[in-house]
Amino acid sequence: MFARRCSRLVASKTAVPLTSYLSRVGRPYSSAASAYENILTETPKPGVGLITLNRPKALNALSSPVFKEINDALSKYEEDKDIGAIIITGSEKAFAAGADIKEMAPLTFSSAFSNNFIAPWSHLANNVRKPVIAAVSGYALGGGCELALMCDIIYCTSKATFGQPEIKLGTIPGGGGSQRLTRAVGKSRAMELILTGKNFSGKEAGEWGVAAKVVDGGKEELLEEAIKTAETIASYSKVAVLAAKEVVNKSQELSLKEGVEYERRIFHALFGTRDQKIGMTAFAEKKKPEWSNE
Known part of the structure; x- marks a missing residue:
């Protein structure tokens, strides 16, 4: 085939x-x-x-x-x-x-x-x-x-x-x-x-x-x-990538003030993910992050 x-x-x-x-x-x-x-x-x-x-x-x-x-x-x-x-x-x-x-x-x-x-x-x-x-x-x-x-x-x-x-x-x-x-x-x-x-x-x-x-x-x-x-x-956290695409797309629909507020809420939400902890810990320890995509 x-x-x-x-x-x-x-x-x-x-x-x-x-x-x-x-x-x-x-x-x-x-x-x-x-x-x-x-x-x-x-x-x-x-x-x-x-x-x-x-x-x-x-x-x-x-x-x-x-x-x-x-x-x-x-x-x-x-x-x-x-x-x-x-x-x-x-x-x-x-x-x-x-x-x-x-x-x-x-x-x-x-x-x-x-x-x-x-x-x-x-x-x-x-x-x-x-x-x-x-x-x-x-x-x-x-x-x-x-x-x-x-x-x-x-x-x-x-x-x-x-x-x-x-x-x-x-x-x-x-x-x-x-x-x-x-x-x-x-x-x-x-x-x-x-x-x-x-x-x-x-x-x-x-x-x-x-x-x-x-x-x-x-x-x-x-x-x-x-x-x-x-x-x-x-190669990056798939959760973070999805979030990044979403907030950039929102910039085309919302006013600047609304867009910044929306971005901030998604930024806050990512602190509830495992990958945020993995990424920041790896940075502090000068290691390559092993993403969980969660």
Whole structure:
């Protein structure tokens, strides 16, 4: 089974080369991954879950079936006590070049509204408590840009291409692009990007604060950096990591005064955890902490 998956990767021009793949993989794919048609999953380092979009012919275009698989993989990583951080990536050419227009074109207001179309796409932003890093190479347009913005941290190559071009199709962003992009780059710049449909580069994403790190290299160098950061996050107390992500996210919803008060309450609460005692005792004794994750 593992050999068949490797052969699939080699067969795809946009997939990870076999030699690089074998050097990164920490263990064969889990049995659950065999059911996926549009994504690949692996654990390249202890504590790190990796989801790779794998629709090379469609430039990883996003659709309801794709998000169903992404959400399933995310849920499994959420439940896995050994996983401390998650990475979502695509190919060298495309993180995700947009939403699948063939799925959307025939929809009516009634069908879209009644079926709450694309609501499941927000599972990542609304339900995943563990940190998620987007590793973006190539195109991240429309839904692809929105998927990256849903993640907690974005790493990208300098030549990556972001954008919300929905205006060119007679519609607007529907997966949170108008909200998250505005929070990232400010109202004026977001308004210009969304009203004109203009793209912006990975280099600009770094300069504007959309991306936390811009890598001058290709997909492999990008993934190495993302895995390194995910491994660092996964090495800390999982209780503290969950709390840290929660308070940062609250900063986007609360006033400064309310946010500081919320942060203080979570800070106080962590004094009731074993890991706070383990961490501070280890620091005082100049030892490496052995986290209990409790």
